[in-house]
Amino acid sequence: MAVFKDESKLSPEYVPSRLLFRDEELKQLFNYFSSAIYGERPFHTRAVITGAVGTGKTSLSKLFGINAEREGRRFGVRYIHVNCRIYRSLNKVLREAAERLSIELPRRGYSNEEILERILRSLNMVRGRLILCLDEVETRTVEYMDRGGLVSLILIFRQPEVLNQLDQETISSIGTNKIHLNEYDYNQLLEILRYRAGEAFYKGAISDEVLEFIAQLSSDRKDARHTLELLWRSGKFAELDGSDVVTAEHVRRAFASVYQNIRRDSLLYLSRDERLITLAVARALAGKRAATSTTELYQYYRLVCEEMGFNAYSYNVYLEILQQLQDLGFLRLVIRSEGVEGEKTYVYLPAIPATLLEKELIKSFSQKPSTQAY
Numbered sequence: 001m002a003v004f005k006d007e008s009k010l011s012p013e014y015v016p017s018r019l020l021f022r023d024e025e026l027k028q029l030f031n032y033f034s035s036a037i038y039g040e041r042p043f044h045t046r047a048v049i050t051g052a053v054g055t056g057k058t059s060l061s062k063l064f065g066i067n068a069e070r071e072g073r074r075f076g077v078r079y080i081h082v083n084c085r086i087y088r089s090l091n092k093v094l095r096e097a098a099e100r101l102s103i104e105l106p107r108r109g110y111s112n113e114e115i116l117e118r119i120l121r122s123l124n125m126v127r128g129r130l131i132l133c134l135d136e137v138e139t140r141t142v143e144y145m146d147r148g149g150l151v152s153l154i155l156i157f158r159q160p161e162v163l164n165q166l167d168q169e170t171i172s173s174i175g176t177n178k179i180h181l182n183e184y185d186y187n188q189l190l191e192i193l194r195y196r197a198g199e200a201f202y203k204g205a206i207s208d209e210v211l212e213f214i215a216q217l218s219s220d221r222k223d224a225r226h227t228l229e230l231l232w233r234s235g236k237f238a239e240l241d242g243s244d245v246v247t248a249e250h251v252r253r254a255f256a257s258v259y260q261n262i263r264r265d266s267l268l269y270l271s272r273d274e275r276l277i278t279l280a281v282a283r284a285l286a287g288k289r290a291a292t293s294t295t296e297l298y299q300y301y302r303l304v305c306e307e308m309g310f311n312a313y314s315y316n317v318y319l320e321i322l323q324q325l326q327d328l329g330f331l332r333l334v335i336r337s338e339g340v341e342g343e344k345t346y347v348y349l350p351a352i353p354a355t356l357l358e359k360e361l362i363k364s365f366s367q368k369p370s371t372q373a374y
Contacts, residue, residue, distance in 0.1 A: 003206070003238045003246055009199040010232040012225060015062045020195055021188050022060050025049075025179050029064045029154075030071075032177045033131060036152045037072035042129050045152040051181030054223025057156050060181070061133045064154075068131060076128030084137045094119070097132055123150045183222035190215040192224055193231060201235065206246040210234075213248050213290035216334060217255055217350045230254055248290035252353045267364050270328075273313060275361055277321055278330055280304045281349050282358035291334070291346040294322065308365065322347065 008014055019026065030037070032047045049057045058081075065079030080100045087093045094115040098105055103122050105115060123130060133154040184192065193211045214234065218227035233254035238246040267275065280300035284292040292300075298318055305312040313321070325331050332348040349357070 003201055003235050003244060005200060005202045007200055007232060007235065009196060010228050010235075012228075015059055015066065016196070016199070017063075018195075019056055019059055019063050020192050021184070022056055022181070025060055025181065026064055026067075028179055029060070030068070033068065033152060035149075036129050036131055037068050037075070037077055039075075041149065042075070042152070043149040045177070046155065047153070047177040047179065048155045048157065049179045049181065050157045052158060052183055052222070054221070054225040054227075055181035055183055056224060057181055058135055060179075061135070061154050061156060065131065065133065072129075076123075076126055077131065078128060079131045079133070081133045081135060083135045085135075091115070093134065097130070098122075101130070120150055184224055185222065186215055186219040189218055189222070189224065189227050193227060196228060197231060200232075201246070205238075205244065206235070209290050210246055210248055210251060213251055213348065216332065216348060217251070226258075230258065233257060245288075247288040248285065249287065249353055249355065251290070252349060255350055256352050267360055270325075270330075272310065273321055274325055274328075274330075275364060276304050276308065276310065277301050277318065278325060279358060279361040281331055281347055282354045282361065284347075285349050285354045286358065287354075291348045294319065294333075294345045294347060297322075297347050 009016075029047060033045050036042045036045055049061060051057050062081055065081060069077055069079050071077075078101065080097050082093050082096050084093065087096050090112050094112055095105060098115055098119055101119065101122055103118055105118065110118075119130070122128075128150070130151045131154065132151060133156065135156045137155050137157065190212060193215055194208070197206050197211060211231075214227060214230050218230060221227075230251070234246050234251045237250040237253045237257075238244075241250070243250070267278075270278065277297075280297055280303070281292070283304070284297050284300045298315055301318060302312045312318070322331070322333060326333050330349075332350050334346050334348060335343050336346060338344045
């Protein structure tokens with residue numbers, strides 16, 4: 001069975017037609033580079049984009065480049081994106097730019113100055129102009145590129161502190177053309193998931209509850225790239241099972257395949273009642289469920305205790321153990337507003353598939369019975 005309509009829509013290389021929560025930053029880029037895109041007489045412009053991993057720096061710049069080429073067709077605007085982690089030296093950066101502009105160069109022997117002159121000559125011949133984005137750039141690469149008005153730069157750094165390494169002249173040339181992308185919060189990640197899932201999956205293949213679960217798992221990292229990878233992996237596990245829907249269990253398997261936070265032998269270090277409650281969580285969430293309420297889970301805990309021949313703790317002590325399990329990374333507690341019903345606490349199992357966890361916990365009781373209470 002297939003759940004994907006087009007899984008390439010979840011690729012890190014894919015640039016969506018709209019980048020959610022980055023509209024204002026896109027407008028800023030167009031404002032900074034208005035001379036290069038629309039002006040009769042362009043001048044050299046530099047802009048800096050900073051932000052943590054997964055905040056959309058690369059996607060923002062690439063989306064700007066697509067739109068800039070369309071808007072600046074009259075003036076022959078070209079946008080070239082170079083990953084400086086791959087092209088580590090200035091010479092390699094310039095050669096890559098020249099190749100993208102279809103400029104033939106000898107394999108060896110051309111200095112940086114000569115390659116740049118060839119690029120400028122080519123742009124002059126076609127009356128074009130270039131916006132060159134240097135992604136993950138090193139500071140020493142920046143200081144060489146100020147040559148006339150035909151080449152403008154976008155510089156992508158992870159953190160704004162990198163700017164302190166630039167010389168005063170370069171900092172001055174950048175001026176106020178700085179954009180910092182803040183990390184995404186839970187609600188923003190959820191909207192991004194809904195948007196991209198709509199592009200990538202068949203209708204009905206993934207529920208909003210499952211998307212909320214993925215957003216919840218990803219909210220600590222605040223990384224859209226990680227979130228979309230988790231979404232893609234969840235879909236791949238669904239396909240592997242021959243399922244036509246993505247379930248919470250597929251998400252847990254996907255999460256465990258990326259971040260194996262809990263080793264099986266670590267279950268043996270849990271107290272008896274920590275294991276009993278964890279077993280109750282596994283049973284409550286077996287199958288397609290993403291979360292269970294603390295009140296519902298308490299009933300599962302009492303049933304597990306009865307089955308195993310132990311007395312269940314009071315509800316208040318049970319809540320204390322839940323908090324301890326969250327601190328250990330075995331589960332996650334999320335408080336949600338239920339409107340007129342007030343707030344309710346839900347329990348998520350992020351780090352290991354429920355079916356596997358249940359199997360390992362039962363084995364831990366049978367192989368090494370523990371009478372250690374909480």
